[in-house]
Amino acid sequence: MMPYYKFNYFGLDTSLVIAVIIGIGFGFALERGGFGNARILAAQFYFYNMRVLKVMFTAIVTAMLGLFYFTWIGWLDLSLVYTIDTYIIPQIVGGLILGIGFVIGGYCPGTSIVSAATGRYDGMMYFAGMFFGIFVFGEMFPWLENFYNSTPMGRVTLPDFLGLSYGLVVFLVVAMALGAFAAAEWGEKVRFKITGRIKE
Amino acid sequence: MTSISGILEKEKTEIKVYEPKPYSNPYLAGVGLGLVLLAAFLIMGRGLGASGAPSSVIAVVVNKVAPDHAANNNFYKEYIGDGTANPLKDWLVFEVIGVAIGGFISGSLAHRIKGKVEKGPNVSVKMRLTYAFIGGSLMGFGAKLARGCTSGQALTGGAMLNLGSWAFMFAVFGGGYLAAYFFRRQWL
Amino acid sequence: MKNYLLNLSTPKKLAALAGFLAIFALVIGNSGSKNKISVNAKELALSAIKDQDKISAMTLADWIIKDKLDFTLVDLRSEKEFTEYTIPGSVNVRMEDLLNSDLKRNQKLLLFGNDDISSAQAWFILKSSGYDGVYILNGGLNSWKNEILYPKRNVNLTLEDSIKFEKIKQVSIHFGGNPQVRISESTSDAAITTSHKIAPPLPKITIPAGTNKKKKEGC
Numbered sequence: 001m002m003p004y005y006k007f008n009y010f011g012l013d014t015s016l017v018i019a020v021i022i023g024i025g026f027g028f029a030l031e032r033g034g035f036g037n038a039r040i041l042a043a044q045f046y047f048y049n050m051r052v053l054k055v056m057f058t059a060i061v062t063a064m065l066g067l068f069y070f071t072w073i074g075w076l077d078l079s080l081v082y083t084i085d086t087y088i089i090p091q092i093v094g095g096l097i098l099g100i101g102f103v104i105g106g107y108c109p110g111t112s113i114v115s116a117a118t119g120r121y122d123g124m125m126y127f128a129g130m131f132f133g134i135f136v137f138g139e140m141f142p143w144l145e146n147f148y149n150s151t152p153m154g155r156v157t158l159p160d161f162l163g164l165s166y167g168l169v170v171f172l173v174v175a176m177a178l179g180a181f182a183a184a185e186w187g188e189k190v191r192f193k194i195t196g197r198i199k200e
Numbered sequence: 201m202t203s204i205s206g207i208l209e210k211e212k213t214e215i216k217v218y219e220p221k222p223y224s225n226p227y228l229a230g231v232g233l234g235l236v237l238l239a240a241f242l243i244m245g246r247g248l249g250a251s252g253a254p255s256s257v258i259a260v261v262v263n264k265v266a267p268d269h270a271a272n273n274n275f276y277k278e279y280i281g282d283g284t285a286n287p288l289k290d291w292l293v294f295e296v297i298g299v300a301i302g303g304f305i306s307g308s309l310a311h312r313i314k315g316k317v318e319k320g321p322n323v324s325v326k327m328r329l330t331y332a333f334i335g336g337s338l339m340g341f342g343a344k345l346a347r348g349c350t351s352g353q354a355l356t357g358g359a360m361l362n363l364g365s366w367a368f369m370f371a372v373f374g375g376g377y378l379a380a381y382f383f384r385r386q387w388l
Numbered sequence: 389m390k391n392y393l394l395n396l397s398t399p400k401k402l403a404a405l406a407g408f409l410a411i412f413a414l415v416i417g418n419s420g421s422k423n424k425i426s427v428n429a430k431e432l433a434l435s436a437i438k439d440q441d442k443i444s445a446m447t448l449a450d451w452i453i454k455d456k457l458d459f460t461l462v463d464l465r466s467e468k469e470f471t472e473y474t475i476p477g478s479v480n481v482r483m484e485d486l487l488n489s490d491l492k493r494n495q496k497l498l499l500f501g502n503d504d505i506s507s508a509q510a511w512f513i514l515k516s517s518g519y520d521g522v523y524i525l526n527g528g529l530n531s532w533k534n535e536i537l538y539p540k541r542n543v544n545l546t547l548e549d550s551i552k553f554e555k556i557k558q559v560s561i562h563f564g565g566n567p568q569v570r571i572s573e574s575t576s577d578a579a580i581t582t583s584h585k586i587a588p589p590l591p592k593i594t595i596p597a598g599t600n601k602k603k604k605e606g607c
Contacts (some may be wrong), residue, residue: 001492001518001520002242002243002245002364003241003242003243003244003245003246004242004243004244004245005243005244005245005246006245006492006494006495007494007520008494012289015244015247015291016289016291016294017294018243018244019244019291019292019294019295019298020295020297020298020301021298022239022243022244022248022295022298022304022497023294023295023296023297023298023299023300023301023302023314024298024299024301024305024439025235025236025239025298025302025307026233026236026237026295026298026299026302026351027233027298027299027300027301027302027303027304027306028232028302028303028305028306029229029232029233029236029239029302030233030299030302030303031302031303031306031307031310031312032223032224032228032229032232032306032310033223033224033226033229033230033232033233034229036307036312037223037318038319038332039318039319039320039387040223040316042320042386042387043387044376045377045379045380045387046207046380046384046387046388047283051223051226051252054226054230054269055226055227055230055233055250056230056350056355056358058227058229058230058231058233058234058402059231059237059355059359060229060354060355060358060359061230061234061406062230062233062234062238063235063237063238063241063270063355063359064236064240064358064360064361065228065406065410065413066230066234066235066238066242067238067241067359067360068413069409069413070242072416073342074518075224075242076241076242077219077492077493077494077518079492079493080245080492080493080494081241081245081246081360082245082246082247082249082500083356083357083360083362083365084201084347084348084352084353084357084362084364084365085347085364085376086362086363086364086365087347087364088363088364088367090345090346090347091346091347091353091364091365091367091368091371092346092367092368092371092373093342093345093371094342094343094344094345094346094368095275095342095346095353095367095368095369095370095371095372095374095375096371096374096375096378097250097338097339097341097342097345097346097359097375098338098339098342098343098346098349098350098371098372098375099342099371099372099373099376099377099378099379100338100342100375100376100377100378100379101334101335101336101337101338101339101340101341101342102335102339102350102372102375103335103376103379103380103383103388104331104334104335104338104379105331105332105333105334105335105336105338105339105381106275106318106331106332106335106386107201107332107335107336107339108250108339108349108350108351109250109251109254109339109340109343109349109350109351110248110250110299110349110351111350112336113218113250113296113299113300113303114299114300114302114303114307115215115303115318116300116365117299117300117301117304118304118307118312118313118314119307119313119314119315119316120252120314120315121314121315121316121317121329122317122318122319122328122329122331122332124317125329125332125333125336126332126333126335126336126339127254127336128242128333128336129332129334129335129336129337129339129340130251130254130336130337130339130340130343131254131257131258131331131336131337131340132227132256132333132336132337132340133336133337133338133340133341133342133343133344134251134254134340134341134343134344135258135262136209136340136341137275137340137344137345138255138258138259138262138273138275138276139273139318140342141273141274141275141276141351142272142274144345145274145275146362147546148345150362153363153364155362156362156363156364157360157361157362157363158361158363158366159361160364161363162253165417165418166361166413166417166418167413167414167416167417167418168414168417169361170361170413170414171410171411171413171414173361174406174407174410174413175410177406178403178406178407179401180247180324180369181227181399185332187228193302199291225398225399227398227399227402228398228402231402
């Protein structure tokens with residue numbers, strides 16, 4: 001039964017080899033998607049290029065459907081897949097800070113690595129900045145600890161929270177994503193007609 | 201396009217003839233990314249991540265420089281562990297090494313490896329690099345506060361339909377769109 | 389229709405596939421196949437014969453004392469019985485809640501009821517729903533009581549036997565038991581009834597919960 005690692009099909013050392021392989025796939029997919037380029041990432045926030053939305057939501061939908069069907073067939077025990085516990089307020093505040101950092105810096109942590117690996121100096125600078133930010137967070141942690149641990153909700157998923165069936169939430173997410181994609185395609189076309197600006 | 205080229209330019213003379221290929225179809229790239237994520241779920245029982253690796257490195261460095269200081273800090277302690285295992289022998293550290301390799305392979309195949317600075321036309325290189333550093337710092341801070349970054353929270357938690365991760369995702373886009381106006385000079 | 393589908397662009401094909409899977413997901417509702425069981429009868433039967441899945445009370449006691457226990461002890465009896473007495477460190481899971489409990493498929497579980505019947509039934513349910521390591525306490529709580537808590541010995545026994553008994557006695561005392569000398573059949577029954585009365589206030593033994601402490605896996 002999956003996930004294999006949780007059933008001790010292999011040990012820690014093998015898992016690290018798998019980590020590198022999965023990482024290579026991750027980096028490859030990010031680079032193919034254009035996520036190694038800060039201008040493309042930032043364009044999302046000016047509605048010039050909706051690539052970030054398209055790639056990210058397609059990935060979420062793909063993995064989500066995979067999880068749903070593997071669980072349904074009975075090959076996967078979803079409760080053994082690790083999820084971060086919800087601490088709603090710190091997560092929202094952190095998300096806001098992260099979003100602002102995204103627009104200023106042009107990357108997120110994963111994409112900055114790809115960007116740096118493909119020679120972009122701004123990506124390297126960003127990566128260095130991230131170390132600094134984490135260090136600052138670490139140093140401030142004794143003061144932040146209370147807030148960091150506030151509003152704990154444990155492991156809670158959207159189906160639990162909304163009281164809807166798993167399948168219904170999957171359906172809603174796919175419907176939302178397809179709607180967003182259609183809107184994005186349409187928006188890009190309109191924008192192109194008005195400005196003549198070609199997306200990358 | 202201004203670029204501070206030179207360093208990587210020399211060894212590029214051979215392949216410089218090739219134009220960088222256009223990025224692939226976003227939906228196909230998305231499916232690829234989703235399948236990688238799914239593979240991580242099925243094989244490892246966990247998702248992808250990025251900001252955890254730098255955290256481990258920082259915790260190790262702080263622990264080397266000032267062990268007492270690190271021992272009094274729960275944040276560092278969590279990454280250092282109980283001393284039975286090397287904190288750098290961590291799944292995310294290896295995964296991030298893979299990300300760099302994978303990005304490089306993909307970039308090489310598409311002739312997109314180039315030493316340059318990605319920026320809008322109206323901003324100087326120096327300014328852009330400064331902004332990159334500031335943005336990275338904010339991102340590092342925010343990611344730790346939110347217990348994960350775009351990979352660990354939005355992507356992984358999003359696919360798991362995790363409540364906090366979806367709240368996080370909307371906050372990221374919210375923060376981004378709110379700040380976009382003030383930093384438009386950098387990109388437009 | 390077929391040609392129409394084939395002529396769609398790749399993104400549209402993907403969208404159609406996602407849409408189809410989403411609608412099917414809506415029909416399925418909850419994917420957790422918790423009430424559906426697929427059984428490989430032969431495999432189950434074979435492992436049932438082999439007896440490898442049974443652990444004796446003495447072995448269990450030994451593991452607990454040496455702090456070597458990596459099983460989660462699952463008490464299948466009613467809540468009332470559970471609060472009265474249980475093996476230290478057990479969790480109470482009733483049969484009907486087995487598949488909705490917090491028990492993880494990758495945990496090593498040691499099941500026990502009063503006797504072997506309920507644990508054997510639970511063993512089958514868990515095994516057939518993909519739980520990996522499921523074991524049964526041989527003889528259930530009854531043999532735990534008889535062998536560990538209130539071991540008895542006959543009046544006349546060999547030297548070898550009495551050395552053995554001394555060992556058992558130590559184990560028994562560890563668990564707050566009451567080893568005694570058996571005099572006749574009738575009193576042994578009495579001993580059991582009295583032993584219920586003195587059902588010992590158990591020394592709290594903290595057992596490392598299931599697996600070792602997990603490092604944070606998040607990003």
